[in-house]
Structure formats: C-alpha cells, structure tokens
Amino acid sequence: MTEDSKKTVYTPTDPRGLNEPFLPVSIAKQIDLPGNDNVSGAPLKVSGRYITKEYDMGTSRNEKIQAILNPLKSKKEKFWGLKGISFDVFEGDVVGVVGVNGSGKSTLLNILSGALMETSGRLILKGKTSLLSVWDGLRDNLTGLENIRLKSLMMGLSNKEIDNQINDIAEFSELGKFIKQPVKNYSSGMRSKLGFAIAVHQNPDIMIIDEALSVGDQTFTRKALNKMQEFKAAGKTIFFVSHALGQIEEFTDKTMWIQYGELRAYGDTATILQEYKDWTKWYNQLDDDVKKSYVAARKQAQNDFNRTQLTDRIVEDNHLSDADKKKIARDNAVGGRLTWWNWLLLVIGTGIFAYAVYLYVYLGR
C-alpha cells in the first residue's frame, strides 16, 4: 500500500476505489469455487443456491407484516443480510465460517438451522440439524439438570431415554455441583458448556456451532474439539463459526469467508484463512476515516441491493437450467393463499353458522 492510496478518501460511488487485495467472486461464479469440489465422492448434505435474506428496516409491525406479504410493494428501507450465497457441503465436511462482525454469518447459520426463513434461493438440507448457540434455549429459573430435561423433551426424547443419558450430559458439561443451581447464576462459560453438552448428545446429522466454543476455557475447548473430532470421524457435517482462527485452522477442512452479505471465498482452510488474514492486515492499516467510509460503502451496497441485481447475476450462471434460474430468482412464497375450495368452505361454514343462529335466536329451535 503506497502512502498515496492510503490518503485516498473512500467514496460510496466508487466501491472498488481502494486497492483492496481480495475482491469477492461474482455471485454467479460462486459454485466454481474450490470449496464445492467433491473430492471424496461423499453424498451431498447441504446445498444452497443464491440464498438471500432481506431485512426490513420498517419499524412498525404492520410494515413488517406488509413486507412479508408483499415484498415488492413495500417501499421501506431494506437491508440485505445475504446477497445471494451458493455453496455445496458434503457428508463429513467440517466447514469453518469466518468474516467480520455483521457480515451475515449468523444470518446464514440461522437459515441453515431453520430459525429464519430465507427470502429467496434454494436450500436443500439432508438430515436433522442442530444449532448450538450460547444464549439460546436455556431457561433462567430452571437448574442445569432441569434445562437438560426440558430441552431433551422438546427434541422429542422420552423420559426413559433422557434418564439414560442425563448423567453423561451432566458429566460432560463439567459443571459439578452447579448442575443443580438455576441457570441464572451461571457464568457465560458455564452456560456455553451446558449448551454444548446438551447439543452434542442430541446426535444431529448436521451440526451448527455459533461461536459457542470461544466462551469456554481452554481445557473445555479442547474437550469440545475432541468431541467434534468424534463427530467428524462418524461422518457428520459440521458448520463452525468462530473468530478464533486457531480453532478453525486446527479443526476444519474447508472455510467460507462471508463479508457484507457476500461469499468472498470458499475453499480449503489454509488458503482461505491466509486470504482472510491478509485482508484483515490490509484493513487494519487503513486510516480511521478511510475504514469508516469503506464500511459505509459496503453497508450502503447492502441497502441498495435489489431483486433486479440478483436476477441479472443469476442469469450469468451456467450451472443452472433456465427453469431452475427462474425458480431460484423468485421469492419464497409466504405459505399458500387460501384455495378457492377453502374459501367456499369458509363461506358455507359461515352461512350454516348464521342459519343456525337464526334458527335458535329467532325461532327458538
């Protein structure tokens, strides 16, 4: 980086104005990224095509509901958390996900786990997914043991099955006597240990770990990573989000780098992490005001993104048939509308109701 370009003020109208060393790949070419190669010939587990997530910046509930029902009509400000992400993940893959805060990692994981609905795109998941996130799903006033039972019940286990494994879970969590204390008294590390212990004992096919391991201490992290190795050996598919690059490096084979709603790179961990580190280094040496305008421009691009841009890019994709392109570019329908025979049923039902009311109230029958 020369002294000259460092002084350049970054303007939103010129998104590529800086000599940024790594540029995101065109979204129509994402599937060509090396991460999508199926070297071992394992079966496909997760397949995403042009996954987008549009957040509505409308403040009132009515606006939000309107935006869900009529995404095209809503004039409110939009924010595209994901601008069309495509990838394939195969059985036994352990995929690291890196990126700066607010880049869309959590959005992607929430979509994978089914907590959020993608706005458009096609997502194929083969198997039971389980998302592990430190803060979710524990009830504060219940003890550790009670939380284990409640969560297991919700996952559909019978009391007998729970009795069989509750001690294993408690032991794995290393909470000792605290397992009988309400969770509200736990530290964040203890919570994450408990959450992790419960999640790994549910035996999911696809496991999604959202920064859960970075909270525990070193010894627990080691234990958790060993457990993950077991899963890996058993052929489970794992998504692993972390800011601890060391953990990603040690544990994953492939890495996705997501930034400002785009997939910038997807390939083997060593290469991607190097690129990410280089980018971080480049970013950190920028002047503060340049950083600010750089980020602002990227966020603006996420505001300005729209369906036309998405469709234009999908058209360039030469991996998809025309029918698929059309299907994928379309918004995911918000459930179906009521069919005509259901309308008919509603009308007839209401009619009979009214008639019965008339019979009873007026004629007293």
Next chain:
Amino acid sequence: MREIWLVLREQIKYFPVMLRLARYETRAKYKDHSLGVLWDVINPVMQIATYWLVFGIGLRQGGTTDGVPYVGWLVIGQATWLFLNTSFMDATWSIRNNVRQVSKMNFPISIMPTVRTWINVIPFAITLAVGVLIAVGSGVHLTMHAFQFVYYFLAMLAFLHALGIFNATITVLFPDYQQLIQTIMRFVFWFSGAVIDIAAKLGPDHARIGRLIELNPFYYLISGVRDSFLSTGWIWDHPSQNLAFWMFVLVVLLLGSHLHLKFRAYFADLV
C-alpha cells in the same frame, strides 16, 4: 382442508411430546413452592368457594337453578369455566413467548397452544370431581347423562385447539390482540353462564337476547358439562346450538391453521 390436516398431523405425531412437556411444565412452574402442584388445585377450589359464598349464599340464599341445587350448578360450571378460560388465555401467548426458545431447534411450534390445554387437564379433572361430589352431596343423582361428558370433553379439545392456534398466531403478528382478548374474556365470563343463568335473569321478555348470549361457545360447553352431570338435557335437544358451535370451530380452525402455516417461518422475524 389440507391446512387443518397438516396442523392436526403434528398434534398427533407429537402427542407424547406434548404430554411430557405439559407434565414437565407443571412441575417446573411450582418447583420453588413447598406445596408444589397442589396450588393448581387450591387456587381454583378457593375461587369457586368465593363465588359460591358471594352468589350462592350472599345474593341468592341457596335455592335452585334449572331445577337443580344452585351449589352443584355453580361448582360444575365454575370448574369448566376455569379450565376453558385458563387454557384459552395461556394458549394465546404460548407461541409468542416460546418462539425464541424453540426457533433454533426443529420443534413443531404448533403444539405449544395445545400443551397449555394439557397442563390444565389434571386441575380440571380434580376441580370437576370436587364439583360433582358437592352436587351429589346436595341431592343430585348421576344418570346416563354423565356419558355425554365424553362428547363435551372432545368438543372442548376441538374448541381449544382451533382457537388456540388462531389466537396464538394472531398474537405473534399483532401483540395488541392478546390485550383485546383479555378484555373480551372479562365480558365473556358473565355471558358464559358460569355463575349466573343469564337467560333466566333476562326473563321471557328478552328471550331472544338471552338465546343470542347462549350461543357463545363457552356457554355451549359449560351448559353441556352441566347437562352431563346434573342430567338436565341431552346433546340432541338443541340441534341448532350444536350446528352453530361446530361451524364456528370449523371456520376458526381453517383460518387459524392457514395463518399459522403461512406465517410460521417468519415467527422469529416478528418477535
């Protein structure tokens, strides 16, 4: 129709999960109390006793309603009302309060309203048993009519499921709805016939208004349970009331199931 079946199928498939969760929630609710689950019985029994004191002894000095002793009439109606009201109101917030907790696991959130119903079934069974005992003690004879209770219990489940899925979904979309329902239920209490026989109070001059009030589903269910244990009537004695009740349930069930399936992927976005 498919919508109704899709939601119903989840209820059937996850029925054991539903019962286990209901049992566990009950235990968890009273875990810091030394009397524990007993409170689920003490509370309604005390409430019924209060109404009996106020309306039975204070205002009416005993007597009969529909030709049966008022005390039996009151306690059976009250037990049913408390079950319906509690389950109905709990179901209304059940999805909204739990979305955060369950949205990150593949949990069939449509069973949440019904879980609330099953939580209240045991207290209902006990208060109803107490009610029937009191009625029998005051001179009522149980007859074949009692078998009608099976029908009315199924009707209650259908009603609570339909209204539960509808109300819970609307509450996620518009939180104000829950407040509205709360206000409405305060009125419905007096129209439900739980403590006073509205039609009799209005007299024959206002028979039509009386009958209109009697058409509300709470009245239908409460008077049905009374018919069962006080032997005051058969199901087929009031065909147009049956028809109105089931059509109401059907229409709400269809709308509720449809809205639930339509919006459920977006619940986490909206809470």
